[in-house]
Amino acid sequence: MHLFLSPHLDDAVLSCGGTIHQLTASGEPVTVLTTMAGDPPDPLPDTPIVADLHQRWQAGYSPVAVRRREDEQACAMLGAQIVHFSLGDCVYRLSDAGDPRVALYPDEDSLWGDIHPLDPAPGVLRQSGVPNNPLPSALYVPVGSRHHVDHRIVRDWGLWLHAQNPRGILFLYEEYPYESDATMELERALAFFRPRQLSLEPRPLSEADVDAKLEAIACYESQISTFWPSLTDMAAKTRESMLAAGNGHSVERFWRIT
Numbered sequence: 001m002h003l004f005l006s007p008h009l010d011d012a013v014l015s016c017g018g019t020i021h022q023l024t025a026s027g028e029p030v031t032v033l034t035t036m037a038g039d040p041p042d043p044l045p046d047t048p049i050v051a052d053l054h055q056r057w058q059a060g061y062s063p064v065a066v067r068r069r070e071d072e073q074a075c076a077m078l079g080a081q082i083v084h085f086s087l088g089d090c091v092y093r094l095s096d097a098g099d100p101r102v103a104l105y106p107d108e109d110s111l112w113g114d115i116h117p118l119d120p121a122p123g124v125l126r127q128s129g130v131p132n133n134p135l136p137s138a139l140y141v142p143v144g145s146r147h148h149v150d151h152r153i154v155r156d157w158g159l160w161l162h163a164q165n166p167r168g169i170l171f172l173y174e175e176y177p178y179e180s181d182a183t184m185e186l187e188r189a190l191a192f193f194r195p196r197q198l199s200l201e202p203r204p205l206s207e208a209d210v211d212a213k214l215e216a217i218a219c220y221e222s223q224i225s226t227f228w229p230s231l232t233d234m235a236a237k238t239r240e241s242m243l244a245a246g247n248g249h250s251v252e253r254f255w256r257i258t
């Protein structure tokens with residue numbers, strides 16, 4: 001079984017949708033596990049970032065329920081099973097201790113800063129079981145090129161999981177879309193692994209893989225406007241980035257620790 005760890009309800013498909021399609025089309029079982037797929041707390045944290053995101057997503061009190069349905073559709077289209085954990089996105093997470101409990105990531109800057117020492121997510125993940133029937137033969141973990149705090153938490157958890165079951169193959173995947181400069185983001189992400197050596201393993205995709213990925217991404221309707229002005233633009237930019245990554249042949253990029 002191929003197990004893809006997705007911090008949010010879209011990351012694995014945005015980053016690896018072509019690979020997921022290629023695997024399932026050849027009869028390989030694939031599961032996409034989204035860690036931060038839980039509902040927001042009630043009441044919502046009264047923070048600028050929650051106000052801003054809820055305004056942008058236009059999906060009511062619990063945009064997450066909508067996002068889970070989008071993910072179900074996208075993964076069904078790619079032939080993958082899904083698992084949704086109940087941890088909330090970092091913008092919803094509160095300190096474990098203290099009265100009142102405080103919002104750990106209240107504004108845009110905090111999403112890209114340090115993992116908060118009171119963040120319960122790393123501990124909760126280590127206590128969570130992953131689908132193991134059958135045991136994953138390959139584990140796909142974000143490389144951390146999207147520097148978001150949830151992505152780094154899931155990267156660290158993935159490395160820990162692999163250390164528990166080193167017989168499976170560990171793939172680190174490049175996250176898409178980029179925040180700004182893909183090359184710079186990747187350099188920063190790869191620097192985290194030093195002094196370990198990483199070897200790049202680009203996975204060539206067929207036209208059918210690319211088409212399936214674009215159709216699956218289109219299922220995440222509430223997220224499109226965050227990254228692109230339209231679906232047409234999403235398809236064009238996403239195609240372009242896969243071609244650029246493979247010097248003219250569409251690929252998704254993975255690394256193995258050597």
Ligand SMILES: [Zn+2]
Nearest residue numbers: 007008011148
């Ligand atoms: Zn994400």
